[in-house]
Amino acid sequence: MTEPAWDLYQSLHAVLQTGSLSSAARRRGLTQPTLGRHIEALEQQLGAPLFLRSPRGLTPTDLAVGLGSHLDEMAAAAATALRDASGAADGHKGVVRLTVSEVVGVEVMPDVLTSFRRKHPDIDIELTLSNHNEDLTRREADIAVRMARPTQNSLVARKVGVLEFGFYATPDYLERCGVPQTFDDLDDHTLIGYDRREISVPGGLDIGRPITRDLFALRTDNDVAQLAALKAGFGIGACQHRVGRRSGLVQVLPGTFSFELETWIAMHENLKGVRRMRLMFDHLAETLTQVCAESRS
DSSP states (O other), X not given: OOOOOHHHHHHHHHHHHHSSHHHHHHHHTOOHHHHHHHHHHHHHHHTSOSEEEETTXXXXXXXXXXHHHHHHHHHHHHHHHHHXXXXXXXXXXXXXXEEEOXXXXXXXXXXXXXXXHHHOTTEEEEEEEOSSOOOGGXXXXXXXXXXXXXXXXXXXXXXXXXXXXEEEEOXXXXXXXXXXXXXXXXGGSOBEEOSSSOOOOTTOOOSSSOOOGGGOSEEOSOHHHHHHHHHHTSOBEEEEHHHHHHTTOEEESXXXXXXXXXXXXXXXXXXXXXXXXXXXXXXXXXXXXXXXXXXXX
């Protein structure tokens, strides 16, 4: 049996990621009939179906699902090779792929990356927003900004400070609903918090009672959605001091409730000799140190 070409596997990977032939075709820059022929050719060469077709769309078979994790690794490796090749000729050019948390990506990184781009206009940036720690040892990203100490021995890591958090609300909300003076007063207020993902903070959080999802009137595990609701005046929620002040929010229960998260920058040790990676790493260290300093209450 002839081994299927990587091009066919790329099309399979695109369908698994997007869920449809049309979306996969757009992602790959192909026509839908061409991508469909790729899937058919791959099924013929593998001797088994990859998808069950119905009016509701495509359902991957066990074979397709089993191939999916391998294709994720292959796609990541291919993307890494392209990033490395892009900067091979000139250390001042190429691509750097960053991964940061959702709120940091939205509230902090635009200014940080804009100042970097002005200094290094030939370095392109790929930015992933995720509260999941991407695996730097597998080069899912080149550099990560993390809210906890990296534990892998193969990483170069630097602590740049801590981000401090507190309860915040809009002035309008507090005018309408009053300003809580104690944790017990929170029973009469609208709180914003998590849904399925429990809060994980070193040392834990203490508001005088267990923190469970039923405390919250708005539950979402997307931190950006929580922050957007907070800014809209939906209720009281946790927020970085720096972000709260810049957004015109008012701290609630200052001196009573707060917590902090360490902020680290990390990259694989094999990248420390790559100039564009070092330029980004050092820029992040400088700018995020200032961001952490501004987050203090």
